[in-house]
Every structure is written in C-alpha cells, then in structure tokens.
Amino acid sequence: MGAEVQLRRGARLLVRLPNWVGDVLFCTPSLAALRRARPDLRVTALVRPSVLPAVEGLPLVDEVLTLAGTTPGRTLAEARRLRGLGFDAALVFPKGFREALLVRLAGIPERVGMATDRRGALLTRPVPFTREDWRLHHVIQFARVLGPLGVALEGEGMTFPIGPADREAVTTLLRECGVSGPYAVFHAGASKPPRAWHPDRFAEVARGLSGRAGLRVVLVGTAAESALCEEVRSGAPEAVNLAGLTSLKSMAALLEGASLFLGSDSGPMHLAAAAGAPVVAVFGPGAPGKTAPYVPAGRFRVVYTAHPCSPCRQAFWKECRPSPSGKPPCLEGVHPSSVLTACLEMLDRK
Template sequence: MTRVLVARQDNLGDVLLAGPCVRAVAAGAAHVTLLTGRHGRAAGELLPGVDDVLTWTAPWIDPEPPPVTAEDTGEFVALVRRRSFDRALILTSFHQSPLPLALLLRQAGVPWIGAISEDYPGSLLDLRHRVDGDPPEPVRMLSLAEAAGYALPPDDHGALALRRPLPNMARLTGGGPYVVVHPGASVPARQPSPERSRRIVRALVADGHRVLVTGAPSERHLCQAVAGTSAVNLGGRTSLAELAAVLSGAQVVVAPNTGPAHLAAAAGTPVVSLFAPVVPAARWAPYGVPMVVLGDQHAPCRDSRARVCPVPGHPCLDGLDPADVCRAVAELGAVVPPSGALSSLL
C-alpha cells in the first residue's frame, strides 16, 4: 500500500469536483494527502478519503499569484521530500499545466507522477493521460485515477460527497422546508446583478417559499441587498462546513457557477444553476444531483473565460425571468411550507 499525493490547487469548487478521483485513490492507497491552494483548503478538509491536507500557492494557477522565489519553491520541495510520497497525481483544468508542479515533485524525490497533459512532459511524468471529448470535470479527473490503476469501490455512487456528520444548523435555518439563494461568485461574469438576484428572491417568497440567502464574509453587503426584508440573510455567518450543512438541509439551492453550487451538489441537494456560458456547462455545471441550468448558453460571451462580462447588460444572467427560476425550483421538488412558517424566521 502506498502514500499518494493528489494535487488540486485552485478554487474550492474545483477541489470538491476532485472528490470521486480522491476516493478512488483512497480505495487503493494506504494514505492520501491532498495538496490544495489557499482558496481550496477548506473544501479539501471536507472530502472523504483525504487523510491530511497540505497547502501551497502555485504561482502558475492562483488568480493573484505570488512571486516565484527560490526560497518559496525550495521550502515546498523540502516539505514534500520529508513526506516521502510514493506516487503523485496532479489534477488540473484543461487550461492549466501540470508540468511546473511535476518538476518540483521530481526535485522532491517523488518516484512516480501522473497527470493529464497535452504538452510533451519529457521525464516529468510517468503517466501522461489524455482525455477525449469534453466530459464533466469530475469524470475527467476520475479518469486519471483509473488510468493510474485506481477505481471506486463497487458501492461508491461516483457523485460528489462530503464528510459526515455536518454541523447542526437549526439555530440559523429554523424549522420547516426552505430554499437557498446564493447570489455571489468568484468573478463578476458568473453572477447575476444584485437587483436580478433580489427579484429572484422576491419571486420565490411570493410563491410561498422560505428563502435563506447565503454568502461568504466578503459578500455580506451583497447578501443583505439580495435578502432585503423578505428573506433570511446568512451572508458571512457560516464556516464552509456550516454552509454545507445549510445547503444540505435545503430543498433546492439556486446559485450561479460558483463553489457553493458544487458544495450543494456534494451535499446531495438539487441545484438551479444560473450558469453564465463563459465556460461550458457540460463540464462545470453541478454534478450528480437533479439540476436545471438557466441562462443563455449561446450568448456572445460563450467560452470566453471572461472574468468581467464583455457584453453590455450581462444579458445571459440579467435577462433571466424570476418566474423561470420559480418553475425550476418547483420542478426540482421544492414544496411550499405551511402558512406562517416564513414569519417565524424573520
């Protein structure tokens, strides 16, 4: 049995999508260490199959990269060398290269390294895996584990998953069914405007749903603007594990293409995905749960990977009709709670 390093060094959603791959490796390894960047560590700590988490910010992956210094890379190489890994799998998106990390891992003495790579790796990789087509990102990453000789156990469903139990969040969620609206995303191009999200919340409340609005600490003001006086504002009030618990208890989560949408999927909750087509929904939409994708997938920004919407008015998301969101929420099975339940939470 081996000690394996699995690396996924970008955002929390990307780390959550690596879950099936990690579990496959864990089924055949003695010990699995997950290497994350600074934005993904909290998600890594929630993944089944992970024995421990290392964090190092890769200058070729982080959106706000630190300078490359001999001291920093030297400390990382020394850290990896002390851990004496037998193997490493490097997980990257299609636009990221695994080769810089492979070079550092070679310097750290890792004897076997595998990655998906279109570029010629020379002696940096023992397994140069290629993926045909455009499968969902969890399937793409799992295929690397399978090519390396790892497989999910027969009783593993292959969907995203979280460590259980999650925290009890009844003090914030109250009793009875509710719908979550998560309005924010890591980049502006992927989220509706606050006004559009506020209209979606009001439409859901008008339909009789209890609505909880969630967000990171940096999104407190956004969440307050979206929640107004008709919904419960939980923006900035939860850790990632607590947010997972809130999402797990929801009937449906309404969210753009953002980490918490994948967190909801990992919690097993249906998702209405407000998806800007700057990246393909086929690859990045919430995976393994009932889902409805809304948003113009043929908008001019399609496949642009834009961080700020290049089209005036952000039509792919700000053209959404809140009534369509309400219909999607109902389609995914959300029921209206008894009369008066909403007022007990406000």
Template sequence: MKVEAQRIVVRAPNWVGDVVMATPTFRALRENYPDAHLAVVLRPYVRPVLAGSPWFDEVIATEDRGLGRFWALTRRLRAGRFDLGVILPNSFRTALEAWLGGVGHRIGYDRRRRGLLLSAPIAPPRDRKGRFVPRNMVDYYLTLCQHLGCQGLSQREELFITSECQARGDALLARHQVGPDARLLGMNPGGAFGSSKLWPADRFAVVADALAARGFRIILFGSPAERPILEKIAGAMAHKPVLPEPGELDLDVLKPLVRRCSLLVTNDTGARHYAVAFDVPVVCIMGSTSPLYTNVNLEKQIIVQVKVDCGPCQKKVCTTDHRCMTRITPDQVLAAADRLLSGRFGRLPL
C-alpha cells in the same frame, strides 16, 4: 494492471467546485489503496471543503504563490518519500513541485508543456484538429485513476459534515429564528470566478420574494467579498431573508446549511456542487462558462442558460453587454424552481 504504491500524494484542484468534483477521485484512491499513506496538497481556503472526509492521512496546505512556499513544499514532499503523485491541476508549477519533490511516479495531464516532468503524462481530450475538448471535471479527474488501474470508479460527489460543523449550522439557524420545521431555500448570488458569472442581484430578489411568498424561508449564501450583493438583495426583498452576519458563514458551515435546503438557486459556483454532493435539487444560472465542464450528476439539476453568439466565452469579466445573463428572466428561473420543487427533475425546455 494497477500501479502499486505505499505513499501517495494527490494535488487537489484550486477552486471549491473543482474540489467537490474531485471527491470521486479521492474516494477511488482511498478504496484502491486501502493500506497506503494518502496525503493531499491543497490551498488553505479549500481545506474546509474536505473537513470530515475519511480519505486522507495527511493534509498539506500551501499557496500557489511565492518562491518561499514553492521550495517549502518541495522539501515537504521530499521528506514524505512519496512513491506516487496524482496531480489534478493542469499547471506547470504543480508538476514541477512533484518532480523536484522526488515523487516517484507522477501522473497528470500533458498540458502547458509539462509532459517531461511527469512519469505518466496523459493526453487530454482533443478533437481532430488538436483543439482541447472540454469534459466534465468528475470524469476528467477519474481518468487518471483509470490509468492507474483503479477499479470500482463512481461519479458520485461526496462531502462530509462533522458533529461540530453541524452544531454550528444549527446554532446559526437558531440565532436567525429558523425552526426545525421551516422550509429553507438557499440563494447563492455570488461567484469567486468573476463578475461574468453573476446574474443580476435585483433578479435574484424577485425570485427570492416569489418563493418566500409560497412559504419558504430564504437564506442568502456568499463570501465576505460578496456581502454587498447579499445586502442589495436583502434590501430589495419584501420578505426578510436569513442573512448570516459577517463571520458566521464559511465553507465548512455552509455544508449543513445547504444540506438543510429544499432547493438551491445559484450561479455556477462552488455552492452548486455542495448541493449536488448532498442530493439537494439545484437551479444553476449559467452564463459565460461552458456546461461541458460540469455536465455530470444532473439528475436533480436544471441549468438555466440562453444561447448567445459570444458565448460561452469563459471570460471572468464580460467585455460587452453581459447578454448571456441579462437575457435570463426571473420567470425562467422560477419555472425551473417550480419543476424541481414538484419533483419533476430533468432539463427544463427553454
């Protein structure tokens, strides 16, 4: 039986990739509660990820730091008189905010000792010894919808591009003399999670040059904090790439640029999930993180990862020799790219 609600608030995840992997849940809530007022609470920096989406009647942007913001959000939730809260992050704070905010029915995972704050605490997946078992985040979030009684669930990740955003993307490419017939190929060598996710920049340059020699225009994606990595790659390349100027690239305009690409080569970051949402083939170079968290919608993805005795460690910074990344060669990544560009989808035998 479906839980009935007229005013729903959903707390979005905090990382870009997780927000994209939550889009099937957002869509399911909208489709199963078509007449309800649906609000989303999110961190301001991920708001552009959901720009243009048709699901939400209200967007509440807040940071997860500081008592002032905490009490401001609880007051906002009380004023909203929400009768259902879907809490996707696992933190104690997000459950406490919903509880103090007077949200009627609060559903989320019973983790980090917050079960008493939830009306419907859902047991996370665990093995026989009680240890948490990683699950891909699309299904992890959709499970909450299943417990609400939602129907017609789909794993398809989805993003939207406004006409203004598309115009910005077109203008950026025009400024860099990328014509409409150019074969664009994206490289995303950064990663906000931490340096443990980063494949060496000089190897990205080797792969980028090899693909540029085959007629592709290479475009480098990254945040302002990752600018030194992008400049290092651009400086090492024999073929000049498209390197957006500071301030040209953000999480909104990144969407039409990724959609324009024939292929994306990336670390395990948010841009990877943009590509999945736009059905763009993607080579994902994975090191310290477990593929179990993202093992979904793999039809046009190849994960390049080597087995090491210390991984996957889930650490933000490697405490040894970063062997999970340094043992991945440019030839392995190029082989994956060749396979995808030739339409041979599926896992690459390494």
C-alpha cells in the same frame, strides 16, 4: 498510455488537489474510486490553506498537508519537505506547470498528471489531454489522472465532510435568525461580477418561492458579498442575510438541510450539490456541459440561454458588449419566470 503504475501494498501516495473549492469537489469522485479500488494505499492530500475545509475530515484521504506558498523559495522548501516523507507516487490533478514541477523537485518516483502546460517531461506518466477531453465535464477530466493506476469511475459522486459540530452551529444560527421552517438557500455572487445573475432577479424569485411554496430564503456568501445580499433583501425583505456568518463547513451543513439551492455558476453551487440539496443553477458565459452540478439529472436544473457565442473565454467586454445592466447578453436573457419555474419543478420532484 503504456503499462499501469505498479504500486506496492500500503504504498504512500501524494495527491495534489486543485486550488479552488469547486475543483476540489470535482476531484472527490476520483478519490472515492481510488479508495474503492486500492483501499490499502496511504493517501496524503496536498492543498492550499483556502481549500483545507473541503478535505479535513474527508474519509477518502488519510492525511492532509497544506502548502506554505508557491514562490520559488517556498516551492524548493516544500519539495525538500515532501522528499523527506518518502512518497512512492504522486497524482497531480491540477493542470499547471508549477504543480508538476513541485513533485519532480521532490523526487517522487512515479508522477502522474495530465500532459498540459508543457509539463510532460516533469511527469513519469503524462496522461494525454485532447480537445475532446477538454469538452468533458471537469469530474471526468480529473478522473483521467486515475488511468495509469488502472482505476476508473464507477458512479462515484461528490463528497464534502460535514460533522456534528457543523450541523449544531447551523441549527443555532437559524434559530437566532428566526428561521424555523423549510428554507431555500440563495447565493447571488460569483468569482467575477459579470458571471453573477441580477440581485433584483434573485429577489423576484425569492418572492415567488415565499408566496407559492412557503419557503424562507437564506442568503449566503462571503463577508465581501454581504452588500450584494442586501441588494437582494431590498426586493425580498423576508430573506435572511447570512453572508460572512458561515464557515465553509457550516455553509455545507446549511445546504444539507435546504429544500432548494439557487445560484450562479460558482463554488457554493457545487457545495450545494455535494451536500445533497436540489440545485437550480443560472448559467451565462460558462459551460454547463463542463461545470454543471455533478449529480443525477433529477437533482438539478440548469437555466441557460445558450447564445451562439456561449460558452466563451470570459474575457469580458473584449468579445461582447455589456447589456445596459452591465451583464453579458447571455446572462441578461435569463428571466426570473424561467428560474422560478425551474425552482418549483425541483420542489415538486423532492
């Protein structure tokens, strides 16, 4: 990889973070390692507005800039803005060509990122990314960007900034919804519907947790997922539907106080892990080895049928036929009894 990047004391470092909340969370161990090894650096995070709540108030960065857009014109304007801020180096965590092009156009002297998407020439320190690296957990993949700075992970975990106002908002919301005792948080959605477990199976687990553990189930998600949450409630009427009623930060505060989180392979699953909730994650076509909750083994369970074709590229119905319910066979094979058992085991460990 060559000699380490030598940054002067107090150098200005731009950190381009990914475009999805889960991936931003996967980068926070790297940010923590960087802060530990080089507390003198002034770190500026560059993010899309959609992930801003994941970095606002994060003690691992000193400043946050938001991208105005990614069209060619916006990219040129952004490059001019960054050029005027005098950054000494940039760490580019996303693997795409456009992100590396931006820091090259900005004229930042040292540009570090993974040598992916034919962008090596745009970086001064392209980090090799092999097929073996591709199989690693995303947290470990992202941490490879630290290598040219001589920094490595030393057990750092994921972080999400939760403030007193976020906790107060959740306390008020739960009181208004009549939730006064211990609760579990369920997220029934996913970025692609075939990745999401059945709502009726979430309902069956909710009934089991209520009867056997005395937990009230709180359903979370976006406003667009409210109807899906109502499908869960149709089979578990005691559940409370908060879909669309929480911000990302108040959802994190809600998860912080939860006895358990249950969800599919999705952003809220990683948010739950970062907030400290015990996690049960249902995987179908995804890759648990790469995107399972990045927490100690005792704090999560993955329920996964591990079909021979899993994980796949998730080009749904081009590589497999859907089950009668419209789900891929790998997700169809995850039964409520297995998930309930995993949930009860996690509660016993708490």
